[in-house]
Amino acid sequence: MKIPASVTKNPLSNSFSFNSPYGACPYCRGLGTSSVINIGLVLPDPSKTIKEGGIAPLGEEREASVYKQVEAFARKHKINLNKAIKDIPQAQLDLLLYGDGEATQSLHLDGTDESIPDYYTGSYEGIIPMLKRWYLSTQSNEGLREWVEKFMELQPCPSCNGERLKKESLWFKIDNKNIAYLSNLNLDNLAAWLDGIELRLSKKQNAIAKDILKEIRERLGFLLDVGLTYLSLNRPSRTLSGGESQRIRLATQIGSQLQGITYILDEPSIGLHQRDNQRLIHSLQNLRDIGNSVLVVEHDKDIMLAADYLIDIGPRAGHHGGRVVAQGTPKEILKLDTITAGYLNGHLKIETPKERRKGNGKFVELKGVTGNNLQGVSVKFPLGKMIVVTGVSGSGKSTLINETLYPILSNHCFPASKMHPMPHKSVKGLEHIDKVVEIDQSPIGRTPRSNPSTYCGFFTDIRTLFASVPEAKIRGYNAGRFSFNVKTGRCDVCEGGGMRVIEMNFLPDVYVPCEKCNGKRYNRETLEIRYKGKSISDVLDMTVDDAVVFFQAVPNIFRKIKTLQDVGLGYITLGQSAVTLSGGEAQRVKLSTELSKKDTGKTFYILDEPTTGLHFQDIKHLIDVLDKLADRGNTVLIIEHNMDVIKIADHIIDLGPEGGDGGGQILFEGTPEGLVDCKESYTGHFLKTELN
Numbered sequence: 001m002k003i004p005a006s007v008t009k010n011p012l013s014n015s016f017s018f019n020s021p022y023g024a025c026p027y028c029r030g031l032g033t034s035s036v037i038n039i040g041l042v043l044p045d046p047s048k049t050i051k052e053g054g055i056a057p058l059g060e061e062r063e064a065s066v067y068k069q070v071e072a073f074a075r076k077h078k079i080n081l082n083k084a085i086k087d088i089p090q091a092q093l094d095l096l097l098y099g100d101g102e103a104t105q106s107l108h109l110d111g112t113d114e115s116i117p118d119y120y121t122g123s124y125e126g127i128i129p130m131l132k133r134w135y136l137s138t139q140s141n142e143g144l145r146e147w148v149e150k151f152m153e154l155q156p157c158p159s160c161n162g163e164r165l166k167k168e169s170l171w172f173k174i175d176n177k178n179i180a181y182l183s184n185l186n187l188d189n190l191a192a193w194l195d196g197i198e199l200r201l202s203k204k205q206n207a208i209a210k211d212i213l214k215e216i217r218e219r220l221g222f223l224l225d226v227g228l229t230y231l232s233l234n235r236p237s238r239t240l241s242g243g244e245s246q247r248i249r250l251a252t253q254i255g256s257q258l259q260g261i262t263y264i265l266d267e268p269s270i271g272l273h274q275r276d277n278q279r280l281i282h283s284l285q286n287l288r289d290i291g292n293s294v295l296v297v298e299h300d301k302d303i304m305l306a307a308d309y310l311i312d313i314g315p316r317a318g319h320h321g322g323r324v325v326a327q328g329t330p331k332e333i334l335k336l337d338t339i340t341a342g343y344l345n346g347h348l349k350i351e352t353p354k355e356r357r358k359g360n361g362k363f364v365e366l367k368g369v370t371g372n373n374l375q376g377v378s379v380k381f382p383l384g385k386m387i388v389v390t391g392v393s394g395s396g397k398s399t400l401i402n403e404t405l406y407p408i409l410s411n412h413c414f415p416a417s418k419m420h421p422m423p424h425k426s427v428k429g430l431e432h433i434d435k436v437v438e439i440d441q442s443p444i445g446r447t448p449r450s451n452p453s454t455y456c457g458f459f460t461d462i463r464t465l466f467a468s469v470p471e472a473k474i475r476g477y478n479a480g481r482f483s484f485n486v487k488t489g490r491c492d493v494c495e496g497g498g499m500r501v502i503e504m505n506f507l508p509d510v511y512v513p514c515e516k517c518n519g520k521r522y523n524r525e526t527l528e529i530r531y532k533g534k535s536i537s538d539v540l541d542m543t544v545d546d547a548v549v550f551f552q553a554v555p556n557i558f559r560k561i562k563t564l565q566d567v568g569l570g571y572i573t574l575g576q577s578a579v580t581l582s583g584g585e586a587q588r589v590k591l592s593t594e595l596s597k598k599d600t601g602k603t604f605y606i607l608d609e610p611t612t613g614l615h616f617q618d619i620k621h622l623i624d625v626l627d628k629l630a631d632r633g634n635t636v637l638i639i640e641h642n643m644d645v646i647k648i649a650d651h652i653i654d655l656g657p658e659g660g661d662g663g664g665q666i667l668f669e670g671t672p673e674g675l676v677d678c679k680e681s682y683t684g685h686f687l688k689t690e691l692n
Contacts, residue, residue, distance in 0.1 A: 011172065016179050018164035025166055027159035032234075035135075037128050038153045042097070044418060046086035050074075054085040055096070057127055057151060066130065070096065073124045099126030153420065164234070175200045183234040186394075186660035187223055190233070194220070222251035225283045226268075227276030230394025230659025243270030247280070254283055259291035269300040270612050273392040273641050274686040281306045299615050301344065305330050312340045318543065318571025343616035350620050350644040352691060356671055357630060357650040360384035364429040364604075366408075371422025372399040373664035379653055380669065381405070383432055383604075386630045387637045388649035390675075390683040391667075394659025397639045398608065402438075405637075406606055409436035433635075435603040439590045441583030441612060448499050448511060449484065450578035452569075453540065456593050458560040459574075465554060466536055472529045481526060482536045489526040491517035499577075521575075540575025547574055563592040566628075568621030584613040591625050601633030611642040619644055643690040646683065647672050654681050 024030030048054035156162035163180035342348035407419035453459035484496030494514035
């Protein structure tokens with residue numbers, strides 16, 4: 001194709017950036033995607049009639065003005081609203097969805113049109129144009145737009161096919177490859193393309209590219225050294241995990257070659273396979289060797305043993321910790337008698353089970369999964385077992401489980417969830433599952449009002465107990481009086497928060513204890529009511545360990561608090577603010593809630609790297625909890641890199657062999673002992689050492 005002279009006259013670097021108007025596709029503004037209405041979400045159940053909510057945006061509301069328009073329009077065109085959607089003639093259904101006129105202008109949902117178009121010339125607008133208008137209108141509030149988004153999906157931009165750049169920018173090529181093609185390559189493949197590129201360029205091109213290629217190779221090398229081989233250059237930053245983002249920043253710092261800097265990293269090994277640990281360690285040592293100090297907060301055994309100096313804080317968690325119990329070189333620490341030293345020197349360890357669970361003989365089977373880099377894989381998930389999904393970073397674990405299996409199970413167990421699984425051919429065995437629970441490390445609440453007692457549900461029982469105290473009955477106090485969300489009983493200054501928020505404008509808000517109630521949340525009258533000498537505020541300040549003893553005679557409260565103790569959270573307080581809990585603590589609070597519930601033995605639990613942020617001792621507690629769930633006949637599926645978790649699995653599914661384009665295959669399905677013999681598996685190689 002001949003490139004127009006107007007394009008070649010002054011090609012600027014901006015012309016190859018989707019963040020610049022000179023290079024961005026004008027249709028999607030450089031996003032590469034376009035929002036469109038999904039008919040499947042608008043008509044979720046064709047067996048329903050319109051009056052039963054067959055057209056989801058209309059719902060079952062009879063008095064809504066839109067529904068009245070639909071009724072009037074249906075009468076005019078003799079459309080039977082009592083018929084199932086699937087039985088309505090397509091021509092009539094199209095009239096309801098798209099209106100009675102012809103579209104005068106196509107609507108672009110990413111807002112590139114300057115004004116809202118006049119969609120239809122007829123009297124009835126139609127459901128689809130109405131949703132588009134509400135989504136784009138400047139008069140629509142945020143809540144309305146979010147509601148419309150429930151019926152939309154992102155699709156590749158029809159103009160640039162997801163390549164994000166103007167077609168003129170894509171005409172420029174190096175070695176017959178345009179910039180979009182190179183951006184789509186994972187870093188490993190990009191490095192391979194760059195290898196020997198000089199031989200494929202002309203003498204003039206080599207003269208221009210010499211310094212540029214040196215810079216690209218150096219920067220690319222830093223990213224490869226921190227284990228990010230499977231990422232592509234165009235990967236959206238919002239899809240990166242915390243560990244991946246941190247390692248990208250680390251690679252940037254290595255490239256800067258600054259000296260005299262103190263770097264502080266919080267668990268850089270998150271999401272990293274054992275194979276890539278040595279690369280990360282080498283990168284950290286490089287930072288040190290050029291004249292910097294590197295301080296790492298970490299639980300990974302390899303990184304601890306590779307350190308120059310270790311500081312061990314403990315001896316336990318919460319108010320049982322907070323002291324430096326050991327410090328010195330790894331060789332010195334290994335000789336000590338601390339919990340960390342015990343796990344490092346082998347005196348303490350998580351035992352490999354002598355027997356693996358047999359399961360219940362039933363399976364959920366997925367066939368032909370092709371999402372992202374998965375290469376049409378088929379896999380069986382045996383039920384009634386603890387399943388661990390392993391593989392190097394980027395091999396396709398999250399795509400298979402979080403983006404395919406979980407949405408399928410969620411739609412089966414909760415039809416209203418309407419999740420979109422990745423492409424797959426078929427699924428069998430769903431009838432053996434009646435509940436699916438995804439337990440992640442997201443916060444149990446985002447405000448200081450949320451706490452373990454409210455999340456686990458036993459705070460209602462505690463309030464009822466306080467309302468039954470004779471003094472409370474005399475005063476006429478009910479359970480609501482002891483809620484910090486009810487005006488009558490809470491402090492009127494902090495409104496039950498216990499803290500006051502000081503807004504810092506451009507800085508994060510600061511929370512300080514309320515000057516009236518001193519953080520107790522309640523007013524004086526409420527605090528005068530005592531159970532066994534303790535006010536409601538005193539109870540919220542109790543640790544879980546203390547509360548187990550205090551409520552031993554109250555079975556319905558004791559049982560729920562005991563599960564918090566069982567998951568290793570005896571040190572947190574019942575009223576501890578949710579915003580102060582770590583990801584691992586929040587996850588264990590959720591696990592304790594599940595443990596306290598009655599189940600049918602047909603529940604499918606999914607956990608994605610639950611050992612993130614956990615010490616060896618915490619991992620032991622976590623495994624004990626997961627064992628209890630599996631022992632009840634439930635299925636527990638864990639995506640994990642931690643060898644202590646992998647070795648206790650009943651069944652392993654290993655993906656690989658590499659990340660990105662080099663992955664997406666099932667390498668092994670079976671027991672940990674069987675994985676050791678799989679020569680293609682990096683996980684098997686490290687597991688062999690662990691089992692021995």
